[in-house]
Amino acid sequence: MREIDAQQVTATVRKLFIEANTTLGQDVLSALKRAITKEESAIGRQVLEKILQNAAIAREGSLPLCQDTGLAVLFVEIGQDVRIVGGDLRGTIEEGVRQAYADGFLRKSVCDPLTRENTKDNTPAVIHLDMVPGNQLKIIAMPKGGGSENMSRAKMLTPSAGIDGIKKFVLETVEKAGANPCPPIVVGIGIGGSLEHACLLAKKALLRETGSPHPADPRLAQLEEELCGQINALGIGPAGLGGKVTALAVHAEMAPCHIASLPVAVNIQCHVARHQEAII
Amino acid sequence: MNDKSKMSANEVLSIRTPLKADVCASLRSGDMVLLTGSVYTARDVAHRRLYEALKKGLPLPIDLSTATIFYAAPSPTPTGRIIGSIGPTTSYRMDVFTPALIEHGLRGMIGKGSRSPEVVEAIKQYGAVYFGAIGGIAALTAQCVKRIERVAYDDLGPEAIRRLTVVDLPLVVINDTLGNDLYLSEQSRWRIIPE
Ligand code: SF4
Numbered sequence A: 001m002r003e004i005d006a007q008q009v010t011a012t013v014r015k016l017f018i019e020a021n022t023t024l025g026q027d028v029l030s031a032l033k034r035a036i037t038k039e040e041s042a043i044g045r046q047v048l049e050k051i052l053q054n055a056a057i058a059r060e061g062s063l064p065l066c067q068d069t070g071l072a073v074l075f076v077e078i079g080q081d082v083r084i085v086g087g088d089l090r091g092t093i094e095e096g097v098r099q100a101y102a103d104g105f106l107r108k109s110v111c112d113p114l115t116r117e118n119t120k121d122n123t124p125a126v127i128h129l130d131m132v133p134g135n136q137l138k139i140i141a142m143p144k145g146g147g148s149e150n151m152s153r154a155k156m157l158t159p160s161a162g163i164d165g166i167k168k169f170v171l172e173t174v175e176k177a178g179a180n181p182c183p184p185i186v187v188g189i190g191i192g193g194s195l196e197h198a199c200l201l202a203k204k205a206l207l208r209e210t211g212s213p214h215p216a217d218p219r220l221a222q223l224e225e226e227l228c229g230q231i232n233a234l235g236i237g238p239a240g241l242g243g244k245v246t247a248l249a250v251h252a253e254m255a256p257c258h259i260a261s262l263p264v265a266v267n268i269q270c271h272v273a274r275h276q277e278a279i280i
Numbered sequence B: 001m002n003d004k005s006k007m008s009a010n011e012v013l014s015i016r017t018p019l020k021a022d023v024c025a026s027l028r029s030g031d032m033v034l035l036t037g038s039v040y041t042a043r044d045v046a047h048r049r050l051y052e053a054l055k056k057g058l059p060l061p062i063d064l065s066t067a068t069i070f071y072a073a074p075s076p077t078p079t080g081r082i083i084g085s086i087g088p089t090t091s092y093r094m095d096v097f098t099p100a101l102i103e104h105g106l107r108g109m110i111g112k113g114s115r116s117p118e119v120v121e122a123i124k125q126y127g128a129v130y131f132g133a134i135g136g137i138a139a140l141t142a143q144c145v146k147r148i149e150r151v152a153y154d155d156l157g158p159e160a161i162r163r164l165t166v167v168d169l170p171l172v173v174i175n176d177t178l179g180n181d182l183y184l185s186e187q188s189r190w191r192i193i194p195e
Helices: A004-023 A026-039 A043-059 A090-102 A159-177 A197-207 A218-232 B021-026 B043-056 B098-103 B118-127 B138-144 B154-159 B184-189
Strands: A002-005 A072-077 A083-084 A126-132 A137-144 A155-156 A187-190 A246-253 A262-269 A274-280 B012-016 B032-041 B067-070 B108-111 B129-133 B145-152 B161-174
Touching: A002 A004, A004 A072, A004 A083, A004 A137, A004 A159, A004 A274, A026 A137, A026 A246, A043 B138, A072 A083, A083 B161, A090 A126, A126 B145, A155 A159, A155 B118, A159 A187, A159 A218, A159 A262, A187 A197, A197 A246, A197 A262, A218 A246, A218 B012, B043 B098, B043 B154, B118 B129, B118 B161, B138 B145, B138 B161, B161 B184
Parallel strands: A002 A083, A072 A126, A187 A246, B012 B032, B032 B067, B067 B108, B108 B129
Antiparallel strands: A072 A137, A137 A274, A155 A262, A187 A262, B032 B161, B129 B161, B145 B161
């Protein structure tokens, strides 16, 4: 058994959320730079330039890239040979979130769904825990903004709907979203599994290096490329002001499903595509 | 195809709050503007409270007449700065409350994303204007804010109503008094697959 101190987990979570909220990943920056060369609308190019300028200001000043610093979503993989000492794992993670949002001057955006009363420390976080072989702890911090999350959808298609039904649902979702989710967006698609598994696959798809094709399944790589082309033909453009670049990338993940179903989930991510990870 | 967007050809107009009726009437969908003056921040819960107060005939904590509202909730102000990061939230969530606010004098709205037909109609009828700001560039946008003051509903935390003094806040007119809609017109102009 390898022992990991709870305080180290807290400190790591704190650091990851501050970093994720102030620094855009190299993959996203590169995708934005590629988008500028593809964008034919003058205003669209201006929007993309401003997004890059914002990223530079945020990084230099350690300022939030966006005022919506998100719901704190975490993917945590704990090796089965790891024991957390000095605290429970979930409580330890929540404390890291609390500290990040207080110390990093990040906005507290979590509230009671019915009374709408703010919890004031951005907890509870949404923690996806997975147990894996080994003696390490992997933590991925993903602050998720409300504007793009609100435009996400899931549907239980019939098996006969097939790949065409999936494409139609994705296109419809992006078209309905329009300017709302701060395009250019990254589109995460989850196909198969159960209802909640499809949603989880769609969210995990957003963690892949922006714009890299599916590494294992050529069918998915092809679907991603095709859908990206069709989404960009919708004309929504940067900030929804019209243009050639509506999506920076489309990422799909898939899992086997029940013989009766074809679940599909679309998780939309704005251009402030934030995630940071660490391994302890 | 480079000048396909009519917006890029337009010069940038400097305008001030409070927005005058003739200024609102002259603004056109696609105009790029730099806005200077006072604007209030208000979003979801603040809108519901303003709306409920109006319905009950209770006094409002802000004077709506000729006011401009920025649908925004900034991040906390770091030590030594004027404001945290700030940018527009999605406007459609305010649509159910907006026509009543416009009827009571609200003249300018700043947000992102399309409005309901009822809001577009109220903009036309009462001579208001809906401006779009770019979402997700909030560290940059914060540089236009020179002052922030608490005004009302402090219990709402980030969602409280505040008065901002902005200088040259870059915006684009989305919905004008003629009923034009920039998102619709530009997106269909660039669309290359059939509806
Ligand atoms: S959708 Fe993303 S970029 Fe837009 S306001 Fe929300 S968090 Fe910020």
